[in-house]
Amino acid sequence: MPDIPWSTPTQAAPDAEVYVMASRFETATVVGAFRFFLKAPGIILQMRKAPGAHGVALRARVFSRTFLTLSAWEDRDALYRFARSEPHRSSSRAASAYMKESVFTYWTVPARELPLTWDEAERRLAEQSASH
Numbered sequence: 609m610p611d612i613p614w615s616t617p618t619q620a621a622p623d624a625e626v627y628v629m630a631s632r633f634e635t636a637t638v639v640g641a642f643r644f645f646l647k648a649p650g651i652i653l654q655m656r657k658a659p660g661a662h663g664v665a666l667r668a669r670v671f672s673r674t675f676l677t678l679s680a681w682e683d684r685d686a687l688y689r690f691a692r693s694e695p696h697r698s699s700s701r702a703a704s705a706y707m708k709e710s711v712f713t714y715w716t717v718p719a720r721e722l723p724l725t726w727d728e729a730e731r732r733l734a735e736q737s738a739s740h
Contacts, residue, residue: 610668611665611666611667611668612648612649612652612664612665612666612668613665614663614664614665614678614723614724615656615663615664615665616662616663616722616723617655617656617657617658617661617662617663617664618660618661618662619662620662620680620682620719620722621719622719622720623718623719623720624682624718624719625716625717625718625719626662626663626680626681626682626716626717626718626719626722627680627681627682627683627684627686627687627714627716628678628679628680628681628714628715628716628717628724629677629678629679629681629687629712629713629714630676630677630678630679630712630713630729630730630732630733631676631677631710631711631712631713631733632674632675632676632709632710632711632733632737633674633675633676633677633703633707633709633710634673634674634675634707634708634709634710635673635675635703635706635707635708636673636706636707636708637673637706638670638671638673639706640673640703640706640707641670641671641673641674641675642670643703643706644675644703644706645668645670645675647695647699647703648666648668648675650695650699651695651696651699652664652666654690654693654694654695654696655679655690658686658689658690658693659682659686659689660681660682660683660685660686660687660689660690661679661680661681661682661686661690662680662681662682662719662722663678663679663680663722663723663724664677664678664679664680665677665678665679665723665724665726666678667726673708676726676729676730676733678724678726678729680717680719680722680724684714711733711736711737711740712736713729713732713733713735713736715732
Protein backbone atom coordinates (compact mmCIF):
# COMPACT_ATOMS: atom_id res chain seq x y z
CA MET A 609 0.00 0.00 0.00
CA PRO A 610 1.28 3.47 -0.78
CA ASP A 611 2.51 5.82 1.89
CA ILE A 612 1.06 9.27 2.32
CA PRO A 613 4.16 11.48 1.97
CA TRP A 614 5.09 14.40 4.20
CA SER A 615 2.97 17.47 3.65
CA THR A 616 3.22 20.86 5.32
CA PRO A 617 -0.20 22.28 6.24
CA THR A 618 1.22 25.51 7.67
CA GLN A 619 4.84 26.61 7.51
CA ALA A 620 6.49 27.11 10.90
CA ALA A 621 8.72 30.11 11.46
CA PRO A 622 12.31 28.99 10.68
CA ASP A 623 13.52 29.84 14.19
CA ALA A 624 10.59 28.09 15.96
CA GLU A 625 10.77 24.86 17.92
CA VAL A 626 8.14 22.35 16.84
CA TYR A 627 6.60 19.52 18.83
CA VAL A 628 6.90 16.16 17.08
CA MET A 629 4.95 12.96 17.52
CA ALA A 630 5.69 9.58 15.97
CA SER A 631 3.41 6.60 16.46
CA ARG A 632 3.38 2.96 15.51
CA PHE A 633 0.17 0.96 15.42
CA GLU A 634 -0.12 -2.78 14.92
CA THR A 635 -3.55 -4.26 14.39
CA ALA A 636 -4.46 -7.75 15.58
CA THR A 637 -5.78 -8.84 12.18
CA VAL A 638 -5.49 -7.92 8.50
CA VAL A 639 -9.19 -6.99 8.54
CA GLY A 640 -8.39 -4.52 11.33
CA ALA A 641 -5.51 -3.18 9.24
CA PHE A 642 -7.85 -2.51 6.33
CA ARG A 643 -10.28 -0.75 8.67
CA PHE A 644 -7.45 1.39 9.98
CA PHE A 645 -6.20 2.13 6.46
CA LEU A 646 -9.65 3.13 5.21
CA LYS A 647 -9.91 5.75 7.98
CA ALA A 648 -6.41 7.14 7.37
CA PRO A 649 -7.17 9.53 4.47
CA GLY A 650 -9.88 11.30 6.46
CA ILE A 651 -7.59 11.69 9.46
CA ILE A 652 -4.73 12.97 7.28
CA LEU A 653 -7.13 15.48 5.69
CA GLN A 654 -8.21 16.56 9.18
CA MET A 655 -4.56 17.01 10.19
CA ARG A 656 -3.84 19.10 7.11
CA LYS A 657 -6.57 21.51 8.23
CA ALA A 658 -5.75 21.46 11.96
CA PRO A 659 -4.57 24.71 13.52
CA GLY A 660 -0.89 24.45 14.47
CA ALA A 661 -0.08 21.46 12.22
CA HIS A 662 3.34 21.90 10.56
CA GLY A 663 3.76 18.46 8.98
CA VAL A 664 2.17 15.05 8.62
CA ALA A 665 3.01 11.71 6.99
CA LEU A 666 1.79 8.11 7.13
CA ARG A 667 3.63 4.88 6.38
CA ALA A 668 1.12 2.08 5.80
CA ARG A 669 2.08 -1.60 5.76
CA VAL A 670 -1.41 -3.10 5.62
CA PHE A 671 -0.44 -6.73 5.05
CA SER A 672 2.07 -6.49 7.91
CA ARG A 673 -0.71 -4.84 9.96
CA THR A 674 1.62 -1.95 10.87
CA PHE A 675 1.19 1.80 10.46
CA LEU A 676 3.53 4.65 11.34
CA THR A 677 2.54 8.27 11.69
CA LEU A 678 4.83 11.25 11.89
CA SER A 679 3.64 14.77 12.59
CA ALA A 680 4.98 18.16 13.65
CA TRP A 681 2.99 20.72 15.62
CA GLU A 682 3.23 24.27 16.84
CA ASP A 683 3.15 22.91 20.40
CA ARG A 684 1.78 20.08 22.50
CA ASP A 685 -1.57 21.81 22.94
CA ALA A 686 -2.10 21.94 19.15
CA LEU A 687 -1.51 18.18 18.96
CA TYR A 688 -3.89 17.48 21.83
CA ARG A 689 -6.61 19.74 20.37
CA PHE A 690 -6.36 17.77 17.14
CA ALA A 691 -6.48 14.40 18.97
CA ARG A 692 -9.67 15.42 20.80
CA SER A 693 -11.44 16.63 17.67
CA GLU A 694 -13.54 14.68 15.17
CA PRO A 695 -13.12 12.46 13.23
CA HIS A 696 -9.84 11.53 15.00
CA ARG A 697 -11.44 11.14 18.42
CA SER A 698 -14.11 8.60 17.43
CA SER A 699 -11.83 6.82 14.93
CA SER A 700 -9.15 6.24 17.56
CA ARG A 701 -11.72 4.92 20.02
CA ALA A 702 -13.11 2.53 17.40
CA ALA A 703 -9.60 1.38 16.43
CA SER A 704 -8.84 0.28 19.98
CA ALA A 705 -11.16 -2.71 19.38
CA TYR A 706 -8.81 -4.17 16.76
CA MET A 707 -5.44 -2.79 17.88
CA LYS A 708 -2.74 -5.17 19.07
CA GLU A 709 -0.13 -2.57 20.05
CA SER A 710 0.37 1.19 19.97
CA VAL A 711 3.59 3.08 20.66
CA PHE A 712 3.98 6.86 20.83
CA THR A 713 7.04 9.07 21.20
CA TYR A 714 7.44 12.84 21.38
CA TRP A 715 10.31 15.29 20.98
CA THR A 716 11.05 18.81 19.77
CA VAL A 717 13.17 19.98 16.85
CA PRO A 718 13.97 23.32 15.25
CA ALA A 719 11.48 23.99 12.45
CA ARG A 720 14.35 24.28 9.96
CA GLU A 721 14.87 20.48 10.36
CA LEU A 722 11.46 19.76 8.80
CA PRO A 723 10.52 17.57 7.03
CA LEU A 724 11.45 14.78 9.41
CA THR A 725 12.77 11.41 8.30
CA TRP A 726 11.26 7.98 8.83
CA ASP A 727 14.67 6.73 10.01
CA GLU A 728 14.61 9.13 12.95
CA ALA A 729 10.99 8.31 13.78
CA GLU A 730 11.59 4.56 13.66
CA ARG A 731 14.73 4.86 15.82
CA ARG A 732 12.82 6.81 18.47
CA LEU A 733 9.85 4.42 18.35
CA ALA A 734 12.19 1.44 18.80
CA GLU A 735 13.79 3.14 21.82
CA GLN A 736 10.33 3.84 23.26
CA SER A 737 9.26 0.20 22.76
CA ALA A 738 12.45 -1.10 24.40
CA SER A 739 11.94 1.09 27.47
CA HIS A 740 8.47 -0.38 28.18
